[in-house]
Amino acid sequence: MSILLTKDTRAIVQGATGRIGQVQTRWMLEYGTKIVAGVTPGQGGSTVHGVPVYDNVAEAVEKEGANATVLFVPARFAKSAVLESIDAGLKLIVAVPEHIPVHDSMELRAAARAKGTWLIGPNTPGIISPGIGKLGIMPGNMFQPGRIGVISRSGTLAYEVAGYINDAGFGESTLVGIGGDPVIGPDIPDILAEFEKDPETDAVVLVGEIGGSAEEEAAGYIAQMKKPVVAYIAGRTAPPGRRMGHAGASIRAGQGTVADKSRALSEAGALVAQAIADIPRLLESKLK
Amino acid sequence: MKLYEYQGKELFRQYGLPTPKGVVVKSLDNLEEQLQSLGFPVVVKSQVLTGGRGKAGGVLFADNVAEVRAAGSKLLGSVLKDCTVDALLVEEKVAVVEEYYLSITVDRASRMPLVMFSRSGGMDIEEVAKTRPEAIAKVTVDPQMGVRGFHCEMLAKVGGVTDPGIKKELAKVVKTLYNLYYQKDATLVEVNPLMLLTDGTLIAADAKVDIDDSAVYRHADIRAMEEAVPVAPLVKEARDTGFLYIDVDETGTVGVISNGSGMIMSCIDWIARQGGQVTCALDLGGGATADRVAEGIKIVLKNSRVKSLLISIFGGITRCDEIAGGVLKAVTENDFGVPIVTRLEGTNKEKGLQILSEADSKKIIVAASLPEAADKVLKAQQ
Numbered sequence: 001m002s003i004l005l006t007k008d009t010r011a012i013v014q015g016a017t018g019r020i021g022q023v024q025t026r027w028m029l030e031y032g033t034k035i036v037a038g039v040t041p042g043q044g045g046s047t048v049h050g051v052p053v054y055d056n057v058a059e060a061v062e063k064e065g066a067n068a069t070v071l072f073v074p075a076r077f078a079k080s081a082v083l084e085s086i087d088a089g090l091k092l093i094v095a096v097p098e099h100i101p102v103h104d105s106m107e108l109r110a111a112a113r114a115k116g117t118w119l120i121g122p123n124t125p126g127i128i129s130p131g132i133g134k135l136g137i138m139p140g141n142m143f144q145p146g147r148i149g150v151i152s153r154s155g156t157l158a159y160e161v162a163g164y165i166n167d168a169g170f171g172e173s174t175l176v177g178i179g180g181d182p183v184i185g186p187d188i189p190d191i192l193a194e195f196e197k198d199p200e201t202d203a204v205v206l207v208g209e210i211g212g213s214a215e216e217e218a219a220g221y222i223a224q225m226k227k228p229v230v231a232y233i234a235g236r237t238a239p240p241g242r243r244m245g246h247a248g249a250s251i252r253a254g255q256g257t258v259a260d261k262s263r264a265l266s267e268a269g270a271l272v273a274q275a276i277a278d279i280p281r282l283l284e285s286k287l288k
Numbered sequence: 289m290k291l292y293e294y295q296g297k298e299l300f301r302q303y304g305l306p307t308p309k310g311v312v313v314k315s316l317d318n319l320e321e322q323l324q325s326l327g328f329p330v331v332v333k334s335q336v337l338t339g340g341r342g343k344a345g346g347v348l349f350a351d352n353v354a355e356v357r358a359a360g361s362k363l364l365g366s367v368l369k370d371c372t373v374d375a376l377l378v379e380e381k382v383a384v385v386e387e388y389y390l391s392i393t394v395d396r397a398s399r400m401p402l403v404m405f406s407r408s409g410g411m412d413i414e415e416v417a418k419t420r421p422e423a424i425a426k427v428t429v430d431p432q433m434g435v436r437g438f439h440c441e442m443l444a445k446v447g448g449v450t451d452p453g454i455k456k457e458l459a460k461v462v463k464t465l466y467n468l469y470y471q472k473d474a475t476l477v478e479v480n481p482l483m484l485l486t487d488g489t490l491i492a493a494d495a496k497v498d499i500d501d502s503a504v505y506r507h508a509d510i511r512a513m514e515e516a517v518p519v520a521p522l523v524k525e526a527r528d529t530g531f532l533y534i535d536v537d538e539t540g541t542v543g544v545i546s547n548g549s550g551m552i553m554s555c556i557d558w559i560a561r562q563g564g565q566v567t568c569a570l571d572l573g574g575g576a577t578a579d580r581v582a583e584g585i586k587i588v589l590k591n592s593r594v595k596s597l598l599i600s601i602f603g604g605i606t607r608c609d610e611i612a613g614g615v616l617k618a619v620t621e622n623d624f625g626v627p628i629v630t631r632l633e634g635t636n637k638e639k640g641l642q643i644l645s646e647a648d649s650k651k652i653i654v655a656a657s658l659p660e661a662a663d664k665v666l667k668a669q670q
Contacts, residue, residue, distance in 0.1 A: 020575060020605065075502065096605075098573060101473050101503035102394055106431040109399055114432070125604050137574070137605040139634045154550020155574075156602035159634060160658070180549060183399045209550055212396040235553040275561075276554070277659075 002129035002174040003149065003194040003201070004092055004118055005068070011092075011135055012037040012057065012066045014081050015073035016048045024072055024137055025049055031140040033133030036064040057088040068092035070126060070135040078122065079104040086117050094135045095121035095179070105183040112185055119185025125155035125177040136177065146171015148283065149195035151188060152207035153180050153214070157234055161207050161276055168280030170287075173201040180209070188214050189221035196225050202287055203228045205279060206270070208261055210235030215261040219268035228286035229270040230279055233258045289499045290337045294377045295513045296477075296495030303468045305461060305479075306491045310379035316360045320353050328352055329381045332359040336371035337517070339496075342411050344368050349381070374518070382491060387481035388447075389413050389424070390461065391496075392469045394476075401429040401469065403462060405443040409481040423448075435466040457490050472510065473503030522568075522587055529583050532571040540567030542665055543594035543626075545584055547572045547606050555600050558662040567593040574605040581614025582621070589624050598665040600631045600658055608632040608640030616643055619651045627668035629653045631661035 013028070015021040016038025026049050029035055037060035038048045044055035054060045057069065069085045071078060075097045085093050086108075093112065100122040112119035120127055126136010131145035142159045144166045152158035158177055165172060173195070178186045188206065195201045206229055208215040215233065222229050235258055262272045271282040291299075297307040312335075313322055323330075334346035341347060346368045348359040356378060366373050389409035395402035406424040408416045416423055425446035427439045440459035449455050461482065469477045476498035483493045499510050519527070526533035536544075536556060544555045544566050556566045570588050572581065588594060601611045615630055630652055632640045644654055653668060655661035 024605070076505070099502040101506075102475055102500050103431070103470060103473050103503065106394070106400060110430055110432045139604060142634065152550075154548055155604060156546070156548040156634075157550035157554055159602045159604065160551075160554070163633075182394060182396055207550075209553065214396075217397065234550050234557065 002132055003191070003198050004120070004176065005127045005129045005133055005135055005174060007132060009068050009092065009133065009135075010034050010036045010064065010066050011068040011070060011133075012039050012060045012064070013048075013051075014039045014057070014069055014071045014085070016040060016051065016053060017043045017046065018072055021072035022048055025051065027140070028070070028134055031134050032131075033135065036060070036066050039069075057084045057090065061088050061090070066090065068094070068135065070094040071096055073097065075099040075101075079108060082108045082119065083111060086111050086115050089115075090117065092118045092135075093120065093185075094124065094126045095119065095185070096124060096126060096136060097121075098123040098181075100181070102181070102183050105181060109183060109185050120176060121179040121181075121184060123181040123184070124179040125158060127174065127176050128172075129174045130172050138175070138177070143175065144171035147173055147200060147202040149173050149198065149201040149204040150175040150207065151191050151195075151204065152177050153209045154207060154234060155180065157207055157276075161205060161232065161279060164276055164279050165205065165283070168283065170280070170283060173198060182212065188218035192218065192221055192225065192229070196227055201227065203230065203283055205229075205283070206231040206265075208233040210258060210261070211256045213256060216264040219264040219270070222265065222268040222270050228283075229265075230273060230282045230286075231262075231265045231270045232273040232276055232279060233261045289501055289504055289510070289514060289517065291495075291497040291499065291513060292335045292337065292375065292516065293333065293495050294335060294375070295516070296497035297377075297492065299468055299472060299497060300492050300495055303464050305464045305468075306489070307495070308379040308382050308491060308493060310377050313356075313360060313376045313378055314364075314374065316357055316364065319357055319360070323353055323356060323378060326378065327380050330356060331379050331381055332356055332363065333377045333379065334363050334366075334368055334373040335375040335377055336368050336373055338369045338371050341368060346373070350378075372518075382483060382493070383486050384483045385486055386484040387493075388484065388490070389480045390465065390482045391476065391478035391480070392465060392474075395428055398428045401431060401466070403427045403429060403435065403439065403443060403466070405447045405458070405462070407448055413480055429466070434470065435463050453488050454484065457488065461490050472497075472507060473500045474498060475500050522590060525590075526570060526584070526587050529580065529587065531573065531580075531584050531587070533587065534569045534571070536566045536568055538567065538593070540565035541593060541595040541669060542566045543588040543591065543597040544569040545572060545588060545597065545599045546570075547574060547576070547601055547603075551600060551602060554658065555598060555662070558658055559598070559665065562662050562666055564662070564666040567591065572601075572606065576606055576610065576614070578610045578613030578617055581611050582618040585615065585618040585628070586622065589622075589626055594626060596665045596668040597626055597628045598631070598661055599628060600661055601633065603632070603634030603636060603640075606634075607636045608634060609636040609643060612640035612643035615652060616647050619647060624651075627651065627653060627665075629655055629661050629665040629668060631655040631658060
């Protein structure tokens with residue numbers, strides 16, 4: 001099994017007809033993802049790699065039974081596109097674009113929560129359940145089916161971590177890129193709870209970043225979990241007060257440092273890896 | 289994007305939040321004429337994008353034009369906490385009863401707007417936050433709902449405001465400020481002090497406004513203000529190309545180009561682990577084309593502290609063949625004299641490596657993993 005993205009997921013691609021949307025649609029299809037429609041206003045009736053394109057999400061839901069979406073629309077149109085999918089009753093929304101204004105993100109998060117919709121992102125590589133499908137931009141061949149759940153704030157780092165997990169012979173049940181922005185849809189405990197429930201996940205790897213307090217807040221939930229959690233926090237040598245990317249990573253007034261996060265996670269019973277390469281060893285110590 | 293106090297106050301007045309009468313002074317020529325609309329005494333405030341300005345001596349008082357001139361010659365062109373003072377805001381002093389604190393931020397814990405209010409405003413608010421956190425009232429606001437009357441009631445109650453007239457005035461200011469915060473895509477609006485005057489009205493004596501960089505595009509007035517804010521040349525050049533340039537450490541010798549903040553931080557961490565230090569980094573974001581990658585390399589290598597460059601890419605939406613093409617283009621078209629270590633992983637990795645194999649191996653060094661790349665980028669400097 002897997003979480004969020006399962007065998008029952010029937011996804012649409014919002015922005016499937018764009019330059020990036022077309023390429024990504026092809027790669028998601030090649031990976032075996034059940035992509036049932038594309039949506040681009042004004043392009044209804046066309047097709048992308050054999051997938052029918054509709055003018056709006058409601059049509060795609062009605063005609064194709066869609067229940068999830070992945071977005072490749074420009075950031076300035078993202079708010080409207082996500083709201084449309086929430087309104088159409090989709091249960092899983094993967095918002096890939098970066099540079100979505102934070103006020104838009106705050107409203108989208110609130111709207112998604114009010115309707116019980118999973119909003120993953122914004123600024124996420126997406127979600128992949130190896131062997132089942134992927135909604136997002138991660139290269140499929142970097143992942144292998146397995147029993148480790150992965151949660152990551154960073155995109156590229158998630159791929160790196162999956163490589164180490166695979167090399168150690170584990171593989172992933174599902175990898176969720178929750179999004180790198182200061183305001184994102186999921187809280188880490190939301191995803192941890194799904195992995196805790198999933199009978200085909202044995203342990204969770206949490207890949208965090210400096211800044212904010214999401215990892216510290218997750219500690220409370222980790223303390224009550226039965227499954228082991230291994231955590232790695234990036235940004236050990238980042239200078240305080242400086243933004244380390246487009247997204248949210250920065251240390252403010254001594255808060256959100258690697259040390260703070262590591263301490264909170266260790267106290268909750270998580271194993272904290274000093275380097276990515278240490279993750280497999282820590283997993284083995286709990287699972288073998 | 290941080291705004292200067294005088295720019296923030298322009299927004300305040302536009303939304304109907306009063307500020308003291310003031311004039312922006314950038315040169316002391318014709319000072320008398322510049323100040324003719326003001327009454328004395330006045331406050332002379334350095335316009336810098338940093339906190340703690342008052343304590344650093346950046347705010348002076350004056351009773352007449354001559355004293356403003358004296359204060360101005362002291363402050364204009366001086367350096368205050370690493371910021372050069374290019375402008376002063378000269379404002380009429382007002383008769384104050386109390387100094388409050390009011391701010392709206394994006395709360396990273398609840399991921400909602402957070403309004404904070406305290407009757408103990410002024411320069412020591414950070415001390416208040418540490419020693420008497422209960423003196424600061426905090427209310428998170430559902431962004432779909434916006435600020436309502438009950439939020440203001442809660443702020444007044446916890447903040448200890450009981451006078452009905454002041455409560456009403458406070459509610460008006462909170463709603464005004466929230467409108468600005470929401471409509472102008474601010475990530476911070478802070479008024480400290482928010483002054484209670486003898487006539488019972490509230491007036492914004494200071495303004496800290498930070499606008500979301502991702503939203504500046506939809507505000508023509510903010511874009512105009514951007515012109516007045518000095519930006520380091522390489523940061524600006526990178527921004528104009530759609531990249532983010534980060535100055536990491538002045539003592540560093542390594543440049544890093546990568547995609548995504550997590551990967552950049554990992555590179556910096558690995559290089560530090562191997563005993564090196566990164567001086568600057570460039571975030572390409574997602575989906576960079578060969579031409580733009582070449583532009584990015586040129587920007588980073590304009591920093592003369594960079595003695596070797598690490599390009600580490602994990603391709604998702606970004607294609608390794610585009611990156612490789614960009615690296616090749618950059619070294620073919622320019623003579624940098626700086627070795628470039630490239631590590632490619634992910635989408636179209638093989639195509640990318642194929643392209644790099646055609647290049648001069650002294651100029652472009654290929655590494656298979658991040659640890660190996662960090663090692664090679666430091667050895668290349670020897």
